Each structure stands twice: as C-alpha cells, then as structure tokens.
Amino acid sequence: MSRLPVGTFTSPTTPGTAARNVALNICKLDLFCLRPPQPEARVLSVPSAPQLLADPSEQAPLHMTPQGIAIREINSGRLVTLTREDNALRVNFAENKAPVDIVYRQVVWASCNTDNGVLEVAYLRRKKKVGALALARLEGKPEGLENTIVSQWAENLMTSVYEDSGVQRRRRLKVLVNPYGGVKKAVAVFVKTVEPILRAAQCSLDVTHTTHNGHAYDIAKDLPLDFDVVVTVSGDGVVHEVMNGFAHHADPRKAFSVPIAPIPTGSGNALFLNLLGHKHGFDAAEAALNVIKGKPMKVDVFSLTQDGKRTISFMSQALGLMADLDIGTENLRWMGDTRFMVGLLRGVIQFKSCPIQLSYKLAESDKVKMANDLRARRSGKADAPPASTGESGPLPPLVNLPDDTDGWTTYDKPILYVYAGKGPFVARDYMAFPVSLPDDGLIDVMAQPASSRKEILSAVGGAAKGEGYWQPGLHYVKAHAYRVKPLAPKGHLAVDGEIFPFQEYQVEVHQKLATVLSPYGYYAADFAARTPTAPPRDKMRKGNEH
Numbered sequence: 082m083s084r085l086p087v088g089t090f091t092s093p094t095t096p097g098t099a100a101r102n103v104a105l106n107i108c109k110l111d112l113f114c115l116r117p118p119q120p121e122a123r124v125l126s127v128p129s130a131p132q133l134l135a136d137p138s139e140q141a142p143l144h145m146t147p148q149g150i151a152i153r154e155i156n157s158g159r160l161v162t163l164t165r166e167d168n169a170l171r172v173n174f175a176e177n178k179a180p181v182d183i184v185y186r187q188v189v190w191a192s193c194n195t196d197n198g199v200l201e202v203a204y205l206r207r208k209k210k211v212g213a214l215a216l217a218r219l220e221g222k223p224e225g226l227e228n229t230i231v232s233q234w235a236e237n238l239m240t241s242v243y244e245d246s247g248v249q250r251r252r253r254l255k256v257l258v259n260p261y262g263g264v265k266k267a268v269a270v271f272v273k274t275v276e277p278i279l280r281a282a283q284c285s286l287d288v289t290h291t292t293h294n295g296h297a298y299d300i301a302k303d304l305p306l307d308f309d310v311v312v313t314v315s316g317d318g319v320v321h322e323v324m325n326g327f328a329h330h331a332d333p334r335k336a337f338s339v340p341i342a343p344i345p346t347g348s349g350n351a352l353f354l355n356l357l358g359h360k361h362g363f364d365a366a367e368a369a370l371n372v373i374k375g376k377p378m379k380v381d382v383f384s385l386t387q388d389g390k391r392t393i394s395f396m397s398q399a400l401g402l403m404a405d406l407d408i409g410t411e412n413l414r415w416m417g418d419t420r421f422m423v424g425l426l427r428g429v430i431q432f433k434s435c436p437i438q439l440s441y442k443l444a445e446s447d448k449v450k451m452a453n454d455l456r457a458r459r460s461g462k463a464d465a466p467p468a469s470t471g472e473s474g475p476l477p478p479l480v481n482l483p484d485d486t487d488g489w490t491t492y493d494k495p496i497l498y499v500y501a502g503k504g505p506f507v508a509r510d511y512m513a514f515p516v517s518l519p520d521d522g523l524i525d526v527m528a529q530p531a532s533s534r535k536e537i538l539s540a541v542g543g544a545a546k547g548e549g550y551w552q553p554g555l556h557y558v559k560a561h562a563y564r565v566k567p568l569a570p571k572g573h574l575a576v577d578g579e580i581f582p583f584q585e586y587q588v589e590v591h592q593k594l595a596t597v598l599s600p601y602g603y604y605a606a607d608f609a610a611r612t613p614t615a616p617p618r619d620k621m622r623k624g625n626e627h
C-alpha cells in the first residue's frame with residue numbers, strides 16, 4: 082500500500098488564524114529585528130526561505146522573521162534554524178546540510194518556557210525512508226529575542242499544526258492496554274514508543290491495564306463521555322469489547338461518538354491496517370500520531386442477533402474455512418498474523434465444505450460497479466452519505482425480522498466458506514473486502530463455492546492486494562442484511578475473531594454509528610484499478626505501439 086496523501090481534510094478558519102495574521106503583519110514592519118545585520122556578517126542560507134540572517138561564527142546578529150527563528154541547541158550547542166513553510170516546519174541543522182521538512186501533521190508540540198526562554202519543538206520523523214517514525218525534540222535558546230516574541234512564534238506554529246488543521250490540541254485519552262494480547266508486547270510498546278509521543282503532545286492520559294476478558298467491555302460501558310478518544314493498545318478483540326460496552330452504555334449513541342484509535346499490539350490488528358495501512362508495518366508511533374492528529378471518521382457497525390441476543394460486530398463474521406483460519410490456528414499465536422495465512426493454506430488442502438444456508442438482502446452484486454463506486458468515493462466524485470443525526474439516544478432498532486423473506490435472496494450452492502465484514506484488510510496478508518466503504522450502510526458478503534481448489538490457491542498470491550475479489554467463482558455481494566442457518570450441528574463461527582456458537586444468526590448494518598480516528602477520511606488500502614475485462618498488460622502495450 083502506498084502512503085496516501087496527508088491533508089485531505091478542509092481547514093476551517095479559526096480565531097488562531099486571525100491572530101497569526103496580525104503577528105505576520107507586525108513582523109513585516111521588521112519590529113522583530115533586534116539588531117541590524119553587520120556589514121561583515123555572512124548569510125546563513127535557508128533554501129527557499131531566505132528570511133533568516135545570522136553570523137554563526139560570531140554567534141551574533143540573529144533576526145527573527147515572520148516564519149523563521151534561530152536557536153542555539155542546548156545539548157549540541159549548534160545553531161539550528163526553524164522556518165514555517167506552507168505545510169511544513171523546515172529545520173536547518175547546518176549551513177552545509179540540506180534542510181529537513183517536517184510536515185505539520187508530524188509536529189506535535191511547540192512552546193517557549195517563559196522562565197528561561199528555551200524554545201521546545203517536538204515532532205515525529207522517519208530516520209530511514211521506510212523505517213518507523215520516531216519522536217525528536219529540539220530545545221534551544223533563541224539569542225537576543227524576548228521570551229514573549231518566541232512564545233508568540235511557538236503559538237503561531239501550534240495554531241498551524243492543530244487548529245488550522247481542524248485538530249484539537251491536548252486530547253483527553255482513555256487508554257486501554259491489554260498486556261496479554263498478541264505476543265504480549267503491549268506494555269513495552271506503550272511505555273517505550275507510544276506514551277512518550279502522547280505526553281510530548283501534552284495529551285492527558287488515563288491508563289488502564291486490562292486484567293481479564295471483559296474488562297474493556299466494563300470500562301466502555303461506564304465510560305465518562307468527556308474523553309476525546311479511547312486508545313486501545315491491543316488487537317481487534319479489545320476493540321470488539323469497547324464497541325459492545327458502548328452498546329450497553331447509558332447513552333449508547335453518545336458513547337459511539339467517542340472515537341476509537343488502535344495501537345496495534347494484538348495478533349489481529351485489522352482496524353489499524355484499515356486506518357493506517359501497512360507500508361511501515363505495525364508502526365506504533367504512526368498509530369500514536371493518529372491518536373494526536375487523526376480526524377473522527379464515522380463507520381458502520383453491525384448488529385448480530387443470535388438466539389435473541391444482540392452483539393455488536395465491527396469487523397467480520399467468518400464461517401467454514403475462514404473461521405478455521407482464526408479458531409483453528411490458536412496454537413500458532415507466536416507467528417503473529419502470519420498464522421492466518423498458514424490457516425488458509427491448511428484449509429484449502431483440507432477443502433471441507435461448510436454446512437450452511439446463506440440468505441441476504443441484496444444491495445449490489447456487480448463487481449465492476451462496486452470497484453467503480455469505491456474509486457468514485459476515493460476520488461471525491463461521489464459524496465459520502467450524510468452523518469446520522471442526533472448524538473444522544475439508544476441503539477438504533479433492528480429493522481430486519483428473523484422470519485422476513487420479502488426481498489431476501491438465498492444462495493444454495495455448496496459453500497467452502499462465508500466471510501462478511503467491513504474494512505478491506507482482515508490481516509496484513511489478506512485484503513478480503515477490497516471494495517468495502519466505511520459508511521455505505523452495507524455489509525460486504527462473500528461466499529466461496531466448494532468448486533475449485535486451484536482457483537482458490539491461485540488467489541492466495543494476490544490476497545494482500547485483494548486480487549481474489551476478481552476470481553470469477555467468488556460470489557461477492559453488498560447487502561443490507563444477511564442470515565445464516567446451519568444445516569449440520571458442527572461447525573465454526575468467528576465474530577471479529579472471537580468464537581461464537583455455531584447457530585443460526587442474522588446481521589444488519591447500522592450506518593455511521595461508530596467513530597474511529599483516521600488520517601485520511603477513508604480506508605488506507607490501495608485496491609488495483611483493473612477490471613476482469615481489462616486486456617492483459619503486454620497486449621495493451623502492443624496495441625498502443627501501433
């Protein structure tokens with residue numbers, strides 16, 4: 082998945098913007114120039130932003146311009162210049178080195194200590210192009226500048242990186258850390274990587290280490306709703322619990338409007354993958370940045386009704402081979418999410434059909450149209466459906482009765498698996514629902530007929546890119562609701578990766594009920610634009626040559 086462009090959200094004009102503009106105008110009058118440049122002073126070049134003049138050898142005249150400021154770093158003693166560009170903070174560490182641009186999204190704090198005049202700037206930076214983000218801090222004293230002026234510069238930068246980007250600073254976070262999820266690294270990841278970043282951004286943290294199954298559910302059920310975000314340092318299991326806790330909250334709708342932001346430390350981290358992608362692996366620093374700077378994105382969730390009991394599912398329901406993949410690979414946890422691919426290969430070799438009847442309330446079955454709709458939404462040509470109204474209130478009522486048959490379609494071929502859900506990725510190696518949209522009010526349902534082992538195996542290679550979607554044999558529809566009736570007593574059902582009884586159930590969609598934090602406003606999965614009718618590449622090239 083290639084990194085998607087940052088900054089796709091509109092930036093409202095805020096009072097902070099006005100304040101900054103006033104400051105800029107004052108600066109134009111050169112009121113901030115404390116000493117005129119000496120005739121012999123060399124120019125310290127700041128490429129494309131030549132506002133800053135200084136003589137580093139004399140440590141003398143420093144000039145602050147509207148965008149730029151120079152500081153003497155406390156630790157190294159070197160002179161560093163900081164310049165505000167349109168969308169980035171330009172940091173120039175040395176005269177003979179290329180400057181580094183830190184996009185505003187990655188700047189998390191700037192302030193001036195008015196007691197000692199030290200300017201502090203905290204930001205995230207990737208040391209290698211493909212490496213993880215890491216927290217960096219610059220601390221230094223601007224020479225010859227009054228503290229109030231430096232404070233104003235820092236505040237202007239803060240306004241650019243927060244309010245001008247539509248993000249509230251100092252978010253109040255409820256953090257749930259599951260010490261036992263995945264390979265049991267959640268506490269270490271939180272303490273070493275995540276917490277320092279959240280604290281650098283001056284977020285307030287209320288941290289709970291979950292002690293048992295159901296603990297996250299209890300906390301979410303009674304959550305005070307003045308938190309800005311629920312951060313889950315876990316896998317998808319804890320997210321499932323939080324959503325179900327919200328469903329039983331005194332004010333379910335309001336609880337669901339508190340965004341959830343995942344830090345991936347479980348063995349299944351599909352929510353993280355769908356929000357952040359996997360170009361940089363399970364980058365906990367990237368996930369922490371999303372906690373600080375992500376924008377609320379409304380997502381659909383499902384009600385699964387089984388034996389009169391209603392459960393919220395946010396990700397998937399799996400039967401047959403796809404459930405075995407989860408439930409049947411518990412002993413391979415040490416592999417991380419690679420265990421799912423091993424389970425898939427094992428299931429294909431066994432090739433057991435799943436004894437169920439599948440019915441659904443169809444919304445769309447044309448694969449090309451579904452792929453085009455996805456592209457239209459991503460390119461902004463199709464509007465997002467309106468957000469649900471009213472933030473307070475009970476859970477939406479169920480509208481599909483279990484014995485409704487009007488408008489329902491039954492799929493009656495022998496089935497190897499049924500997989501239904503929301504969000505393209507279910508694991509790093511598997512984009513199961515490539516045309517899934519966060520808020521279309523529909524669930525993507527696929528049924529694999531037990532026809533050809535070869536066809537399924539041929540799709541495994543392209544599974545990470547969602548290529549299995551185009552397999553002609555794969556039955557893939559979008560539905561308003563669906564139901565499953567077991568035709569034999571034994572089988573597996575996994576809901577959001579958790580084991581459920583293999584009994585009749587029905588699922589329906591609640592459009593835009595839940596909220597997550599996203600950097601992009603859409604799922605971070607790149608699904609290839611090809612269609613089944615497109616000519617092979619080499620033929621196209623030959624055709625173009627004539």
Ligand SMILES: Nc1ncnc2c1ncn2[C@@H]1O[C@H](COP(=O)(O)OP(=O)(O)OP(=O)(O)O)[C@@H](O)[C@H]1O
Pocket residue numbers: 259260261262263264291292293294295296314315316317318319320322346347348349350414578
């Ligand atoms: N202290 C604890 N001891 C045992 N289980 C716990 C504890 N805290 C939470 N859990 C349970 O761990 C389960 C898995 O959590 P998590 O979301 O972190 O990872 P996962 O990827 O879904 O699953 P896993 O990594 O366990 O395969 C959740 O269902 C949760 O209830």
